[in-house]
Amino acid sequence: ARALSLLFSLGTLVLSAFAARGGTAPDGERPAEERAPWRETVATFLPPMLIAASPPFSVWSMSGSEIPLFTFLLLAGCMLLRKGQRPGSAFIVFGLLGLVRPEGTLYFAIALAYSILRGPRRAAVALAGAGIAVVFYAPYLLWKWRYFHAILPNTFYAKTGPLGLMLSNGARYLMGFFSSCGYLVVVGILLRGAAGRQRERDIPALLLAAVCALVVLVLGGDWMPHYRLLLPALPLVMVFVSREVAALAARDVRARLLAAALVLLAMAPAAVNYDAFKTEQVTVRAFALLGQRLQDILPEGTSIGCGSTGAIGYYTDTRIVDILGLTEPQIARHGQVVSRQPGHLKADGAYVFERKPDLLLLGNVQIHRGEWDRARMPIKVQEQPIIEQSEFDGYYDFVNIPIGGGFYLSCFKLKSYFLPVEPSSARDDAPGVTR
Numbered sequence: 113a114r115a116l117s118l119l120f121s122l123g124t125l126v127l128s129a130f131a132a133r134g135g136t137a138p139d140g141e142r143p144a145e146e147r148a149p150w151r152e153t154v155a156t157f158l159p160p161m162l163i164a165a166s167p168p169f170s171v172w173s174m175s176g177s178e179i180p181l182f183t184f185l186l187l188a189g190c191m192l193l194r195k196g197q198r199p200g201s202a203f204i205v206f207g208l209l210g211l212v213r214p215e216g217t218l219y220f221a222i223a224l225a226y227s228i229l230r231g232p233r234r235a236a237v238a239l240a241g242a243g244i245a246v247v248f249y250a251p252y253l254l255w256k257w258r259y260f261h262a263i264l265p266n267t268f269y270a271k272t273g274p275l276g277l278m279l280s281n282g283a284r285y286l287m288g289f290f291s292s293c294g295y296l297v298v299v300g301i302l303l304r305g306a307a308g309r310q311r312e313r314d315i316p317a318l319l320l321a322a323v324c325a326l327v328v329l330v331l332g333g334d335w336m337p338h339y340r341l342l343l344p345a346l347p348l349v350m351v352f353v354s355r356e357v358a359a360l361a362a363r364d365v366r367a368r369l370l371a372a373a374l375v376l377l378a379m380a381p382a383a384v385n386y387d388a389f390k391t392e393q394v395t396v397r398a399f400a401l402l403g404q405r406l407q408d409i410l411p412e413g414t415s416i417g418c419g420s421t422g423a424i425g426y427y428t429d430t431r432i433v434d435i436l437g438l439t440e441p442q443i444a445r446h447g448q449v450v451s452r453q454p455g456h457l458k459a460d461g462a463y464v465f466e467r468k469p470d471l472l473l474l475g476n477v478q479i480h481r482g483e484w485d486r487a488r489m490p491i492k493v494q495e496q497p498i499i500e501q502s503e504f505d506g507y508y509d510f511v512n513i514p515i516g517g518g519f520y521l522s523c524f525k526l527k528s529y530f531l532p533v534e535p536s537s538a539r540d541d542a543p544g545v546t547r
Contacts, residue, residue: 285333461497
């Protein structure tokens with residue numbers, strides 16, 4: 113997955129160079145001013161330099177997530193939409209977007225509407241778009257309904273709440289992005305205004321970037337550092353800005369200095385939230401090591417309740433009760449909103465308690481040196497409804513599980529669950545944990 117992330121990230125850099133130069137049109141089809149040497153140089157190299165220098169791209173380019181693929185497809189679709197010669201090709205690319213992330217279907221609808229309004233053969237374009245939509249989405253949606261009994265993923269319900277809360281979180285997320293990267297849109301618009309140009313081919317990039325921002329605003333942003341949900345809009349912004357800088361670079365030395373300054377500005381926010389990013393890396397690694405250790409020491413059939421379910425659930429191969437509801441439809445759809453933290457909104461203490469997981473890893477999973485008493489155990493707001501159940505203390509004990517190297521896992525154990533005592537000779541054998 114990480115190799116594919118890197119592949120599509122590199123593909124985005126290559127596409128951005130062609131996009132700012134006007135696509136792949138032959139030299140004879142481009143105006144003479146667009147073929148000036150300095151403009152060629154700036155237009156070719158500035159976009160990938162700006163994108164590669166930006167923290168969102170460098171952080172998420174090898175994440176193993178779907179974001180690099182989505183970013184690559186959105187830029188490719190924008191280039192095809194701008195050329196307007198083969199709308200069917202653009203529809204195929206935008207159709208793939210809807211298979212990568214649910215909001216991709218919105219981009220498909222925008223591309224279809226834009227192509228219909230722009231082109232002379234509106235009926236044929238509409239028919240082509242409808243045909244591709246049916247071929248791409250009908251089988252997929254039918255399978256999703258049959259398998260999940262839902263069209264939207266469970267995480268959509270888990271991560272959404274009241275509209276006011278979503279808009280507030282989304283606006284804060286957008287403002288953070290704008291202060292670090294998004295201001296470049298204003299730079300591009302000012303440069304275009306100074307040159308007195310109004311170009312229709314800029315519309316698709318600006319339109320799709322605006323749609324990306326609108327989606328993030330309505331869906332409430334994200335808690336992870338460096339704006340992964342807005343990364344798909346970043347190449348569109350950088351290409352737009354680069355083209356305006358390139359238009360001035362052919363005749364104004366100050367624009368060449370501006371191009372260099374923009375690259376430095378794109379790097380500037382790299383230190384913002386860097387500690388949070390490194391903390392997240394270390395935490396996930398610790399959870400993976402803990403999962404591997406628990407797989408070795410816990411009996412088969414053990415169930416675990418926790419909020420950080422990814423690495424622990426993957427490595428332990430146990431039944432997981434997800435306290436945050438990302439994999440629990442009951443909590444996602446019917447849980448109470450108890451937090452403002454994006455992606456961590458809902459809780460249902462009664463449901464988790466009713467499931468009676470053998471171990472409850474609360475406090476966002478507590479791993480530490482030495483043993484703790486219960487008073488030191490932090491409880492997150494999403495976990496509070498669980499321990500507030502009237503019968504909680506009658507069913508659960510607070511325990512410290514030795515995981516090797518003097519490290520312990522503090523958690524709550526179901527009283528009826530047998531927790532095997534780890535042999536002292538094996539306590540230092542946890543791979544990596546002792547370090």
